[in-house]
Amino acid sequence: xxxxxxxxxxxxxxxxxxxxxxxxxxxxxxxxxxxxxxxxxxxxxxxxxxxxxxxxxxxxxxxxxxxxxxxxxxxxxxxxxxxxxxxxxxxxxxxxxxxxxxxxxxxxxxxxxxxxxxxxxxxxxxxxxxxxxxxxxxxxxxxxxxxxxxxxxxxxxxxxxxxxxxxxxxxxxxxxxxxxxxxxxxxxxxxxxxxxxxxxxxxxxxxxxxxxxxxxxxxxxxx
Ligand code: DC
Numbered sequence: 257x258x259x260x261x262x263x264x265x266x267x268x269x270x271x272x273x274x275x276x277x278x279x280x281x282x283x284x285x286x287x288x289x290x291x292x293x294x295x296x297x298x299x300x301x302x303x304x305x306x307x308x309x310x311x312x313x314x315x316x317x318x319x320x321x322x323x324x325x326x327x328x329x330x331x332x333x334x335x336x337x338x339x340x341x342x343x344x345x346x347x348x349x350x351x352x353x354x355x356x357x358x359x360x361x362x363x364x365x366x367x368x369x370x371x372x373x374x375x376x377x378x379x380x381x382x383x384x385x386x387x388x389x390x391x392x393x394x395x396x397x398x399x400x401x402x403x404x405x406x407x408x409x410x411x412x413x414x415x416x417x418x419x420x421x422x423x424x425x426x427x428x429x430x431x432x433x434x435x436x437x438x439x440x441x442x443x444x445x446x447x448x449x450x451x452x453x454x455x456x457x458x459x460x461x462x463x464x465x466x467x468x469x470x471x472x473x474x475x476x477x478x479x
Pocket of ligand 1: 386387
């Protein structure tokens with residue numbers, strides 16, 4: 257049986273995860289947050305006290321780790337060697353580690369089959385940076401979700417604040433710009449809009465409008 261795949265790519269803070277998660281729930285699809293996979297590798301490297309910029313150190317960690325995604329009440333949980341690390345991977349420090357390890361070809365290769373396998377077996381909305389370009393180039397729907405830097409920083413700040421992470425909006429904006437630059441300028445699977453992706457700028461849309469727009473795009477592709 258063929259499953260429907262929706263690829264949502266875009267920079268951090270564009271609202272990808274909230275929008276994709278809610279749209280998936282409404283449509284009965286599985287939501288796959290691929291950033292969590294890179295974050296989990298980042299966490300493993302961080303715990304070893306290794307340098308995320310040193311490919312040899314990062315690659316040496318890969319054989320020691322087993323990453324699993326599980327779905328509890330439709331919510332994604334990520335496991336590192338059977339430990340639920342879903343919350344631990346959300347700190348600004350691990351964001352930076354994730355962005356750094358994601359440059360490494362072996363890391364991307366390590367996570368590739370896992371992502372494709374989930375899309376083979378389920379109707380998915382998968383979010384990331386290279387889903388429409390590399391992971392699922394044949395996805396039925398591709399959306400490139402973006403918003404202005406300021407809007408994205410404001411949203412990410414509020415999200416972190418609600419989780420009790422102490423930071424400032426300036427710090428978030430700086431971290432975000434640094435990560436976006438790295439994610440877009442890397443030679444391997446850079447953050448970029450697929451030629452056949454629909455560009456959706458959410459700067460002037462509230463959450464509900466953004467979710468409805470995404471759902472309408474998916475429904476019209478299904479029809
Ligand atoms: O979506 P996120 O902010 O949780 O992602 C964390 C980092 O992982 C991001 O800076 C870049 C990397 N990433 C990637 O390279 N490819 C993906 N498909 C998803 C995330």
